[in-house]
Amino acid sequence: MQVGFNKPSVLLIYTGGTIGMIENSETGLLEAFDFHYLEAQVPELKRFGYNISSVSFDPPLDSSSMDQFSWIEIAKVIEKNYDIYDGFVVLHGTDTMAYTASALSFMLDDLAKPVILTGSQLPIGKLRTDGKENLITSIEIAAAKRDNGLPYIQEVCVFFENKLMRGNRTTKISTDHFNAFDTPNFPPLADVGINIHYSKAVRSASLLPLNAPLKISTSMDANVVALKLFPGITPIVIDQILSIPNLKGVVMETFGSGNAPTHEWFLSALRNAIETRDIVIVNVTQCIMGAVEMRRYKTGNELSEAGVISGTDLTFEAALCKLMYLLGKGLPMDAVRKLMQEPLKGEISLD
Ligand code: ASP
Numbered sequence: 362m363q364v365g366f367n368k369p370s371v372l373l374i375y376t377g378g379t380i381g382m383i384e385n386s387e388t389g390l391l392e393a394f395d396f397h398y399l400e401a402q403v404p405e406l407k408r409f410g411y412n413i414s415s416v417s418f419d420p421p422l423d424s425s426s427m428d429q430f431s432w433i434e435i436a437k438v439i440e441k442n443y444d445i446y447d448g449f450v451v452l453h454g455t456d457t458m459a460y461t462a463s464a465l466s467f468m469l470d471d472l473a474k475p476v477i478l479t480g481s482q483l484p485i486g487k488l489r490t491d492g493k494e495n496l497i498t499s500i501e502i503a504a505a506k507r508d509n510g511l512p513y514i515q516e517v518c519v520f521f522e523n524k525l526m527r528g529n530r531t532t533k534i535s536t537d538h539f540n541a542f543d544t545p546n547f548p549p550l551a552d553v554g555i556n557i558h559y560s561k562a563v564r565s566a567s568l569l570p571l572n573a574p575l576k577i578s579t580s581m582d583a584n585v586v587a588l589k590l591f592p593g594i595t596p597i598v599i600d601q602i603l604s605i606p607n608l609k610g611v612v613m614e615t616f617g618s619g620n621a622p623t624h625e626w627f628l629s630a631l632r633n634a635i636e637t638r639d640i641v642i643v644n645v646t647q648c649i650m651g652a653v654e655m656r657r658y659k660t661g662n663e664l665s666e667a668g669v670i671s672g673t674d675l676t677f678e679a680a681l682c683k684l685m686y687l688l689g690k691g692l693p694m695d696a697v698r699k700l701m702q703e704p705l706k707g708e709i710s711l712d
Contacts, residue, residue, distance in 0.1 A: 369504035370412040372446040373399070373496075374438050376431065376461075377421030378454025380479070380496065383486030391484055393421045403485065405497060411504055414446075424454025424461070424480075429581035429685060432464040436577045439469065439476060443575045448475040448503025448512065452496070455480045455533055455541055458519060462528025463679040466517040466706040467686040470576040473569040475503045475514035478528060479521060482539055491539045495521060498553055505557070511568045513559050516706070518550060525551035525559075529679040529708040532649070545650040546674040546710060582688035585610040585681060589647070596626045603634040610641045610684040610697070613669065614677060619644045619653030620660040628667050635668035639694045643701055645672035645680045652710070670698050672709075679708045 375381050375396050382391040383402060396415040400406055406413055416438060422431060439449055453461055462478045469476065479499040481492030499520045505513045517528040519542055526544040534543045551559045584607045588599075603611070611634070615621045621644075634640040644653050644664060652674035655661035665671070672680045683705070687697045704711065 368410060368412050369448075369506070370414075370446045371448050371450060371500050371503045372438075372442050373413065373415040373450045373452060373500075374435060375415060375417040375421060375452045376424070376427070376435065376454070377418055378424050378452065378456075378458075378480045379484050380452050380481040380492040381417075381421060382484035384484065391486070394485060403493060403496065405493065406500070409500065409504075411500065413500065422454070424457040427454075427457050427461060429464070429583055432461055432468060432581065433579045435461070436465060436468045436579065440575060440577045443474070446474070447506070448477065448514075450496070450499045450503050451476065451478045453478050453480050455482065459528075459531045459533055459542070459676065459678040460682060462517055462519050462531055463676070463682040463708070464581065464686065466527075466529040466708065467683055468578045468581070469517060470578070471569060471573045472517065472575060473512070473515050473571050473573045475505075475512050476517045476528075477503050477514070477525075478517070478519045482537070482541055491522065498557070502551070502557065511571060513563060514550065515566075515569055520553075523553045524549040525553065525557075527707055529682070529706055530676065532676050532678060534649070543649075546652070546676075547707075578686060578689065580689035580691075581682075581685040582609060583685060584608055584688065585612065585684050587612050587614065587677070587681065589614040590616065590621055594622070594627075596630070599627060599630045603630055603640070608634075608638070608640055609688050609694075610643070612643050612645055612672070612677060612680045612684060614647045615644050615653070615661075615664070616647060618651065618657050618661065619646060619655045619664065619671065620658050621664055623660050623663055628663055631664070631669060632667045641684065641688075641694055641697050641701065642669045643672045643675075643680050643684060644669050645675055645677050670701055673702065674710050675708060683708065
């Protein structure tokens with residue numbers, strides 16, 4: 362397929378995952394879809410009249426195997442093709458889509474074009490697939506322009522089933538339902554039914570000019586760890602985790618509005634990691650909805666006094682990716698702590 366400048370143009374970046382699978386009619390087995398024959402596999406795409414091209418990861422990855430290097434690869438493909446296309450659709454496995462969307466939102470600076478991640482619960486080659494609708498609507502959103510010629514969307518989003526969501530606000534909520542993603546602390550950017558209804562916030566957003574140059578970050582520091590608290594957690598678990606060599610950041614998943622045990626061994630382990638090793642410890646809640654408020658209960662307050670910072674309403678995925686991104690910049694740890702608590706790409710609510 363040729364890329365031209367007179368029709369809307371969209372680049373599909375197939376990274377792997379269920380959406381790109383098709384059933385081999387002879388063997389009945391699911392195999393990775395050959396994107397060179399995209400129009401043959403999804404003939405509906407011709408009806409757009411757009412220039413649609415595709416590139417594929419080689420080999421395609423199940424998203425459970427994605428890491429910071431895969432995110433960098435996607436960011437580089439977008440950078441290389443940025444001036445040629447009106448928008449980008451990243452086809453991705455659903456399992457870690459919320460992480461990739463979060464990471465890309467931080468890694469792509471001054472993004473003036475839509476980057477829409479989508480996938481599906483059933484392969485595109487299955488009769489009841491949700492993949493075709495997800496793909497077709499994502500392409501439509503990636504190409505959509507306002508009357509002034511600027512795109513509706515200038516950020517990294519996830520589109521799934523009937524919602525366009527800010528990428529760094531999403532989380533996968535179902536292994537089974539077609540409605541597999543949610544955006545618990547932030548309203549959808551568009552509701553999709555017969556029509557695509559962009560939210561008021563999208564319609565009134567201040568926009569970047571299309572010629573704003575894209576900048577990408579290609580260093581993500583993976584010296585981070587997730588620490589999920591549970592009743593009965595023992596000192597050895599905490600000590601082992603906090604003594605991981607080269608550890609720089611911890612996303613600690615706490616109870617309710619940011620609460621944790623008040624045992625002295627626990628608090629002094631955190632204090633010690635912060636004071637002697639300058640480790641950044643971010644508090645996010647295990648609840649799906651709502652925010653950390655460390656000043657609400659004594660337990661949370663003790664964390665704050667130990668030097669733990671609040672992740673407010675960051676999703677776990679966004680907190681982890683943001684930490685990797687900020688640590689990758691090599692900033693002083695206090696600057697990382699400060700920026701973790703400020704919205705960089707709409708990932709955190711201030712109120
Ligand atoms: N394991 C698959 C993946 O994340 C699941 C999916 O695509 O839905 O790549």
